[in-house]
Amino acid sequence: MDKFDVIIVGAGLAGLGAAYTLAGSGLEVLVLERGDYPGAKNMTGGRLYLNPVRSLFPDLLENAPLERFITHEGISIMAKDRSVTLHYSGNELRDKPHHSYSILRSKFDRWLSERVEEKGVAVLSKIRVDDVIKNNGKIVGVLAGADELRADIVLACDGVLSLVSEKAGLHAPEEPGNFALGIKEVIALDSGVINERFNLEGDEGAARLFVGEVTQGKFGGGFLYTNRESVSLGIVVDIKDAAADSPPGEVPSLLDAFKKRPEIAPLISGGSTVEYSAHIVPEGGFKAMGNLYGNGILVAGDAAGLALNIGFTVRGMEFALASGHFAAQTVMNARAAGNFDAPTLSIYRRLLEDSFVLKDLKNFQETHAVVGNPRFFNHYPELIGAIMKDIYSVPAGPKERLYPTIRKNLTLGELWTLFMDMKGIMKI
Amino acid sequence: MSETSDLKAKLGLDVFKPASEPHIRIRQGMEKDPRLKPALRVCPAGLYSENEKGEIVLTIDGCLECGTCRFVCGTETLDWNCPPGGTGVQYRFG
Numbered sequence: 337m338d339k340f341d342v343i344i345v346g347a348g349l350a351g352l353g354a355a356y357t358l359a360g361s362g363l364e365v366l367v368l369e370r371g372d373y374p375g376a377k378n379m380t381g382g383r384l385y386l387n388p389v390r391s392l393f394p395d396l397l398e399n400a401p402l403e404r405f406i407t408h409e410g411i412s413i414m415a416k417d418r419s420v421t422l423h424y425s426g427n428e429l430r431d432k433p434h435h436s437y438s439i440l441r442s443k444f445d446r447w448l449s450e451r452v453e454e455k456g457v458a459v460l461s462k463i464r465v466d467d468v469i470k471n472n473g474k475i476v477g478v479l480a481g482a483d484e485l486r487a488d489i490v491l492a493c494d495g496v497l498s499l500v501s502e503k504a505g506l507h508a509p510e511e512p513g514n515f516a517l518g519i520k521e522v523i524a525l526d527s528g529v530i531n532e533r534f535n536l537e538g539d540e541g542a543a544r545l546f547v548g549e550v551t552q553g554k555f556g557g558g559f560l561y562t563n564r565e566s567v568s569l570g571i572v573v574d575i576k577d578a579a580a581d582s583p584p585g586e587v588p589s590l591l592d593a594f595k596k597r598p599e600i601a602p603l604i605s606g607g608s609t610v611e612y613s614a615h616i617v618p619e620g621g622f623k624a625m626g627n628l629y630g631n632g633i634l635v636a637g638d639a640a641g642l643a644l645n646i647g648f649t650v651r652g653m654e655f656a657l658a659s660g661h662f663a664a665q666t667v668m669n670a671r672a673a674g675n676f677d678a679p680t681l682s683i684y685r686r687l688l689e690d691s692f693v694l695k696d697l698k699n700f701q702e703t704h705a706v707v708g709n710p711r712f713f714n715h716y717p718e719l720i721g722a723i724m725k726d727i728y729s730v731p732a733g734p735k736e737r738l739y740p741t742i743r744k745n746l747t748l749g750e751l752w753t754l755f756m757d758m759k760g761i762m763k764i
Numbered sequence: 765m766s767e768t769s770d771l772k773a774k775l776g777l778d779v780f781k782p783a784s785e786p787h788i789r790i791r792q793g794m795e796k797d798p799r800l801k802p803a804l805r806v807c808p809a810g811l812y813s814e815n816e817k818g819e820i821v822l823t824i825d826g827c828l829e830c831g832t833c834r835f836v837c838g839t840e841t842l843d844w845n846c847p848p849g850g851t852g853v854q855y856r857f858g
Contacts, residue, residue: 579806614828
């Protein structure tokens with residue numbers, strides 16, 4: 337039987353963030369990872385926003401193997417036969433320090449794990465944790481195969497499917513409406529081709545989100561992020577919607593249909609898919625969070641449901657890094673107090689409440705319900721598309737005046753529904 | 765069906781390390797349970813199918829460990845585990 341000060345389950349951003357912060361504290365820390373190497377089981381859309389976490393990990397992230405800094409944002413409203421896109425770029429996105437980067441997790445997590453190991457923390461891969469060890473209602477370690485590994489405290493950083501927090505009785509109920517399925521292809525393309533197609537210079541990157549027909553009316557959307565030498569293209573769809581009556585194989589085929597759209601096909605033409613990945617994403621926000629702590633245990637990152645999708649920004653990874661950091665601080669605090677019971681560990685929640693993590697999750701807690709409005713995924717995209725079509729069309733005969741053209745689409749009933757939906761949006 | 769072969773080709777790009785036993789199983793006697801049906805639609809690897817007897821069949825090869833079936837079908841119908849350490853999908857990009 338081995339005894340450690342801290343056992344961290346999962347070498348993702350939460351686990352490695354915690355390990356990095358704990359390194360050098362004099363505590364004996366063990367990180368367990370079930371993949372072949374850290375990052376082997378991890379995926380993202382994705383993009384990492386650095387501003388919220390830069391000060392928590394000084395001098396670390398500047399040297400990280402991130403992909404491109406995002407200077408071009410775009411959001412497209414997709415109708416069946418047309419789309420309307422809003423592009424945003426600005427000097428503030430080109431200025432240093434850059435606010436967000438595209439990222440490939442297998443590469444990044446592996447690098448971060450190496451930095452953690454350099455600081456003297458043991459990271460053991462290929463180890464699956466099967467259960468927690470309980471003693472008098474307190475978590476005192478984990479079981480991995482035949483190995484009993486004991487510790488003063490266990491950090492559950494094992495992702496959205498967190499078995500550790502579930503076994504500890506802290507996991508939120510698996511309500512399908514609070515989770516989405518993300519499916520992604522990494523498509524290799526020459527960096528020069530990417531720069532030309534997306535209007536980028538050097539290491540600048542583009543991020544695009546798509547809503548509407550891409551999920552065929554289901555709650556969700558599409559995404560595209562440019563990496564250095566590839567494009568991450570995928571869709572996210574609400575699990576409850578996806579599971580509702582539809583033909584077999586529908587969900588994976590949404591991505592194929594998305595790739596064939598005229599808005600997308602030329603951007604990835606000539607590229608070759610090098611990886612296909614999928615994972616559940618927590619989408620319920622503040623209201624769907626699990627418990628953050630118990631006797632002898634803290635839960636961080638996706639395992640605690642710390643993710644936030646507000647349509648324009650989709651975030652999770654910086655919450656994972658930060659919650660890992662605050663979990664580590666809590667551990668050091670508890671160590672000083674010589675007590676790892678739940679009341680002592682409750683400081684973790686306070687640290688998260690005082691930081692952007694729970695402030696953002698609370699402020700945007702109505703978002704999931706508001707953006708879940710089915711009209712956003714079918715009716716409005718078609719309506720906006722129809723208005724644009726009429727505004728831009730020049731028929732063979734005389735063209736109708738602009739105002740009647742718009743009012744033809746925006747009937748009184750339509751305006752009323754729109755008004756009510758906008759009232760919902762004011763909650764965000 | 766060409767869509768199935770597209771999916772097979774995509775899964776062929778990923779690195780998988782084989783395990784000796786399947787990490788997800790349909791629980792005995794649950795093969796016809798309606799709660800398994802959504803897996804036919806949502807599994808991103810298309811690993812669930814229905815045979816002529818109306819039973820749902822799971823082929824584990826190509827599982828991306830995404831967790832969707834665990835959430836939509838539930839653990840009363842599925843015995844759902846992660847594959848043993850060092851096995852299963854190993855992302856190179858992620």
